[in-house]
Amino acid sequence: MQQAKVPVTLITGYLGAGKTTLLNRILTEQHGKKYAVIVNEFGEEGIDNDLVVDADEEIFEMNNGCICCTVRGDLIRIISTLMKRADDFDGMIIETTGLADPAPVVQTFFVDEDVQAKVALDAVVTVVDACHFLDAVDEEHELAEQVAFADIILLNKTDLVDGDKLNAVKAKISSLNRMAKVIETVKSQVPIADVLDRGAFDLSRVLEFEPGLLDEEDDHEHDENIISISLKTDNPIEPEKFSNWIRGFITERGVDVLRTKGILNLSGQENRYVFQGVHMVMDSAWGAPWGGDARSSRLVFIGRNLDEAELRSAFDGCTVAA
Amino acid sequence: MMAAAGFDPAALGLAGTGNPDVGARIISPSVKLSESPAVGVHPTFTVIEPAEARAVIGYGDGTIRALGLVLDGAQPSVVAQVSATPIAAAADIGGAGVLIGTDGGELLRLGGSAVTRLAETGGPWVGEIAVHSGKGLRAFAAAKTLTVLDAEGAVVFSASDHPSTVAGLTFSPDGTRIAAAHYDGVSVWSLTDAKQKPVRLDWHGSHTAVAWSPNGQFIVTAMQDKEMHCWRWKDRTGMRMSGYPSKIRAVTWTADGQYVAASGADTVTSWDCSGKGPSGKPPLEFGYVYDGVVRQVAAHPADHVVAGGYSDGTVLIGAIEQETAMIARPASGHAVTGLAWTADGATLVATDESGAVAVMRILEPVVS
Numbered sequence: 001m002q003q004a005k006v007p008v009t010l011i012t013g014y015l016g017a018g019k020t021t022l023l024n025r026i027l028t029e030q031h032g033k034k035y036a037v038i039v040n041e042f043g044e045e046g047i048d049n050d051l052v053v054d055a056d057e058e059i060f061e062m063n064n065g066c067i068c069c070t071v072r073g074d075l076i077r078i079i080s081t082l083m084k085r086a087d088d089f090d091g092m093i094i095e096t097t098g099l100a101d102p103a104p105v106v107q108t109f110f111v112d113e114d115v116q117a118k119v120a121l122d123a124v125v126t127v128v129d130a131c132h133f134l135d136a137v138d139e140e141h142e143l144a145e146q147v148a149f150a151d152i153i154l155l156n157k158t159d160l161v162d163g164d165k166l167n168a169v170k171a172k173i174s175s176l177n178r179m180a181k182v183i184e185t186v187k188s189q190v191p192i193a194d195v196l197d198r199g200a201f202d203l204s205r206v207l208e209f210e211p212g213l214l215d216e217e218d219d220h221e222h223d224e225n226i227i228s229i230s231l232k233t234d235n236p237i238e239p240e241k242f243s244n245w246i247r248g249f250i251t252e253r254g255v256d257v258l259r260t261k262g263i264l265n266l267s268g269q270e271n272r273y274v275f276q277g278v279h280m281v282m283d284s285a286w287g288a289p290w291g292g293d294a295r296s297s298r299l300v301f302i303g304r305n306l307d308e309a310e311l312r313s314a315f316d317g318c319t320v321a322a
Numbered sequence: 323m324m325a326a327a328g329f330d331p332a333a334l335g336l337a338g339t340g341n342p343d344v345g346a347r348i349i350s351p352s353v354k355l356s357e358s359p360a361v362g363v364h365p366t367f368t369v370i371e372p373a374e375a376r377a378v379i380g381y382g383d384g385t386i387r388a389l390g391l392v393l394d395g396a397q398p399s400v401v402a403q404v405s406a407t408p409i410a411a412a413a414d415i416g417g418a419g420v421l422i423g424t425d426g427g428e429l430l431r432l433g434g435s436a437v438t439r440l441a442e443t444g445g446p447w448v449g450e451i452a453v454h455s456g457k458g459l460r461a462f463a464a465a466k467t468l469t470v471l472d473a474e475g476a477v478v479f480s481a482s483d484h485p486s487t488v489a490g491l492t493f494s495p496d497g498t499r500i501a502a503a504h505y506d507g508v509s510v511w512s513l514t515d516a517k518q519k520p521v522r523l524d525w526h527g528s529h530t531a532v533a534w535s536p537n538g539q540f541i542v543t544a545m546q547d548k549e550m551h552c553w554r555w556k557d558r559t560g561m562r563m564s565g566y567p568s569k570i571r572a573v574t575w576t577a578d579g580q581y582v583a584a585s586g587a588d589t590v591t592s593w594d595c596s597g598k599g600p601s602g603k604p605p606l607e608f609g610y611v612y613d614g615v616v617r618q619v620a621a622h623p624a625d626h627v628v629a630g631g632y633s634d635g636t637v638l639i640g641a642i643e644q645e646t647a648m649i650a651r652p653a654s655g656h657a658v659t660g661l662a663w664t665a666d667g668a669t670l671v672a673t674d675e676s677g678a679v680a681v682m683r684i685l686e687p688v689v690s
């Protein structure tokens with residue numbers, strides 16, 4: 001008897017960006033549905049929900065000595081306990097502090113067995129304050145990481161900036177994260193369907209993702225800042241070559257690679273091969289058959305110290321023709 | 323100083339699908355099983371209360387239910403309702419009453435069907451409880467704070483100097499110390515000299531359970547990292563027991579302290595701690611179950627015998643040295659959440675995620 005896993009939405013963003021407003025909007029508009037809300041700090045704005053659990057942000061490194069392999073010990077305890085309650089939750093929402101690194105939260109859903117068995121991370125929603133983003137993003141690395149980890153970016157307070165500034169903010173966001181969906185909002189007003197039930201980590205839905213390909217030639221050679229790189233090839237991929245390369249790359253560079261997503265056209269295979277990863281944690285599956293669709297492979301990396309030219313040549317080296 | 327005890331299930335052919343030839347000899351059943359219907363709520367603790375000859379079980383809906391240790395297949399009856407989720411429990415001093423910790427920050431005591439409040443944290447969950455009957459002490463942990471109460475309920479010791487939430491508590495067998503498991507190790511506090519600094523047993527990672535061997539010689543922890551760590555108390559030498567395919571949820575010592583058994587593999591694994599400890603010795607194993615992983619273990623109160631509860635609901639009782647097991651309860655399809663022996667070792671109680679309770683009476687001794 002396989003029970004549907006309870007979806008968990010992670011809301012990140014800087015203090016004052018509008019996270020709590022979004023949270024309360026979800027809770028009031030989804031009236032009649034039951035949510036467990038996990039927060040790290042009680043903001044000035046109250047949260048309108050029956051069940052609000054205070055988390056204490058305990059980040060635990062795993063014992064493999066790798067600094068990117070971290071989980072949130074408090075979330076493991078809280079989620080395991082919530083799932084034993086008699087209540088049938090329609091979902092859980094985790095709101096992190098403005099300064100929180102999303103990686104340990106995200107990895108908890110892929111690393112801990114008890115959490116994995118009962119709930120599934122649905123999407124990372126990052127609320128960005130259009131007004132202050134450009135000033136803050138270079139100062140505070142957490143802000144860039146929150147944007148880099150996002151599946152959905154709520155570009156909020158757009159009424160407070162002019163067109164030029166808005167475009168500059170959007171360009172910066174897209175350099176950080178080329179696969180997130182950016183939604184421009186005022187006062188976090190967004191159709192709830194755009195932030196809930198996105199299945200962003202659901203491999204069966206990876207196909208819906210369309211990386212935004214920037215036409216610019218690579219202008220960030222081995223950039224220490226977070227960037228996103230998308231690669232595409234029409235040549236079929238040789239499975240063994242690809243698997244050797246990606247494993248080695250992720251083992252060696254997992255600390256720098258924040259998120260990965262890919263749809264591959266493996267040689268001789270009728271189905272798409274889809275995968276996604278968070279740091280060193282990787283998840284893959286067979287996707288829908290290609291049928292008559294044009295076959296091509298697409299890959300997106302988001303991370304720091306990434307060299308686009310190097311990645312492109314390594315990826316091209318995995319094709320049958322190479 | 324660190325020695326790997328060298329348990330590698332893959333090398334033994336036990337990882338993944340497993341090897342049915344290893345530790346799979348099932349001896350003929352000599353257990354009478356009585357099964358109560360499912361409650362439909364997830365149990366959160368399973369404790370035997372000797373004074374009332376009953377099993378007391380906490381549930382995720384806040385009900386506390388009890389079941390007499392007779393084989394009549396009755397459903398456990400609700401004896402109390404608490405306002406938050408009961409998340410930790412232990413039989414109270416002398417085996418009379420049950421202490422219950424909740425995610426509402428309360429330490430409660432169930433006596434008969436009456437619930438009284440012994441302590442309140444004002445927020446943090448009471449997630450760990452330990453009792454030392456001989457010294458008449460009760461300990462509980464909430465967030466980073468450990469508190470010890472005497473039989474009257476007065477605070478006799480308190481410590482907050484832990485690097486993370488305390489995730490495991492155990493008294494030394496003589497009741498003069500208490501050990502708290504947390505991130506990066508264990509803190510062992512003296513209860514006789516409040517000025518003494520704690521002894522820190524360090525090992526990087528998150529320690530989620532701790533148990534002091536009944537002979538006082540070893541302290542063992544279960545870790546988030548799918549391994550165990552064991553320290554020899556005398557000289558603090560640490561030993562690492564790794565290679566488990568899944569998270570270790572439970573560790574248990576045999577009454578004489580010779581073996582420590584753990585969940586986390588597809589067999590019940592028991593480490594021989596006689597002599598210098600488990601270093602260099604592979605664990606003894608019994609009870610391979612197809613498609614099941616051991617979730618709970620509970621050592622028999624006298625013999626070198628351990629009960630194992632599996633992810634498919636199977637309960638096995640096995641003899642450690644013979645590496646043989648008998649099926650005490652067949653698979654129910656719901657993971658075992660708790661196991662508890664009566665003090666005489668004649669009855670075993672198991673609960674599973676459906677809320678069902680199995681009472682098993684041992685008709686013949688497991689080891690001759």
Ligand SMILES: [Zn+2]
Binds near residue numbers: 067068254280
């Ligand atoms: Zn790592």
Ligand SMILES: [Zn+2]
Binds near residue numbers: 101141142145
């Ligand atoms: Zn960071």
